[in-house]
Amino acid sequence: MSKGEPRRVVILGIGNLLLGDEGVGVHVARRLAGVELPEGVEVIEGGTKPVESLGSVGDIAKLIIVDAVAGQGHPGAVYRLPASVVPDSEAQLSLHEFTLAEALVDWNLQGLDETRIVIIGVGTQEVDWGTNLSPEVEASLPAVLETVIAEAAAERTKRE
């Protein structure tokens, strides 16, 4: 556990690349690799195992999670959500099914509380076998990237 003021700003893209729009968080992380970001902002591909992708969490000042959001009929819509929208961890059946809910518990116990976490959600069209995004979600990516970068930049500005 690190000492002093938390300072890391992390963008974590999560989801399953094999399930179409479900993998949008990972697609966003990959696109960010080719984009100029505010200094010191880390981008991590969390895939389907977010809990083990962050390393030490005590020094994270801001965690920006990019994930698919079950559709309310608005594929490609961009949401800004607090961590509290994630349903409570319940049936923990398998580390292989260790979801965001369990990761939030784990992170919380290790000192990364929910006030430092924000979720940028993307409404889905197609969650089914396939490695491509639906046209609706693909079309929304520029807006998602812009939102995520603005979120990270705001945090950097706050710390300077």
Added chain:
Amino acid sequence: MGRIVIDPVGRVEGHLSIDVTVDGGEVKDARVASPMFRGFEQILVGRHPMDAQRLTTRVCGVCPAVHSVCSSLALDQAIGVAGQVPDNGRIIRNLILGSNFLQSHILHFYVLAALDYVDPVAASDYDGNDQGMLRLAEFLQRGKLAPFAPRYEGDLRLDKETNAAALSHYVRALDMRRICHEMVATFGGKMPHEVACVPGGTCEVPTDDKVASFLGRLQDVRHFIDECYIPDIVAVAKAYPDYFEIGNGCGRYLSYGVFDLDASETDLMKRPRYLPSGALNGGPQAVDAAAITEDLKYSYFEDQCTHLHPSEGRTEPKSDKQGAYSWAKAPRLNGDPYEVGPLARWLVAYRAGDERVKPAVESLLSALGADVTALQSTLGRHAARALETKLIADAMAEWALQLEPGASVCADYELPEAGSGTGMVEGPRGSLLHHIDIEDSVISRYQLVVPTTWNVSPRDDNDQPGPIEQALMGTSIRDEANPFEVVRIARSFDPCLACAVHIIDAGDNELGLYRIV
């Protein structure tokens, strides 16, 4: 006569369904079933031989390293470089595998097993100075009981102070997992699914910086083992002594040995290993690899593939097979079921008079006032797992210093058009075998006989129950509404169904009367 169905048993990891019949407060029958088929063996057929290590390591995200190492051992033989792996390559394989053992054992005890003995809800009124405990208390005060509930009630015995210490260690254990992952990644590139183990050795050349960084992290884990893990095991053992008497199992134990000390011997069952190979069936025996078969009478696979050695083995699913109840095959040695895992390794080494294992066992037994027969039990498995974690961690500190920065890590070779090989090595949960056949430059057969398959195996062609089934049968159940005994016995084997099973068949997934999650 009552029937208790527990599905799933794993608190965090693995899926296992247990169906026990209780009569007069005693388990009369037990059926342990694995509800999934995965198909790795089919996926590998027709692929490039170098894909074997990359794909099989993905069998499991908790203990991926042993699949990587075992696949590399099988390929060493198939390619013709078994015995030529340079010391650096041998040691790096050991360090990657060893780091994964530490993570897996610590994770199993604190995140899966300890919550059967330690009461997390008791932390809700904590008012001390431990940051982890304060966070846990705050968490519980908000009414967040998952992942600690629901659970069985009525038999949590630790005093308040010991309980609080164990809980604080639970939170620290989450950080130990991270450190162990970083140790794997130091030499393996990443975790899970490290990429350094390859046929012939490794593709990672050690540097002084990496050795130093590895040793720094190892030191933190060794402190945790000495200050938390071992004392917690002793405290649980003292509070639950009756668990040294139940869950005994089939009484036969198997180990392939692990951590190569010299890679020049090509026969893996004769290769000098830090923890030795051997079998116990009454007395100690050498492992006769040719005598390993997989029975299918009660497994969802075609009957004509039954009782074959892995080198002849075929995996042909039959999901509507009459009489079958599990997707796990039933591995047998000379036709008999064998328990595998830390306890099996430690009993094999103890009976061989191993100079490191013997004193460690005797010291623990004297602290507990127990004799060696007590080890063949539910708590014996936890004790062996903890002692093993310490033994491996201490040895790794020496192995890391034996690396020669800059020296060769891998044998030279060209891939042959044909060949075959069998890798055999111990993983955290026990004996693992990978068999590969290569024809026309592609994989023509790949068979895995994994540790949990030995332990969760269903009945075999001769109707002999598997090790966990045997450990459950005959157990007295104090309270059928809270069958603590059943889950404690099953979890002591550290079952990990991710690798033991070879697509979820939702139709077969009977929901239990009781759910432990």
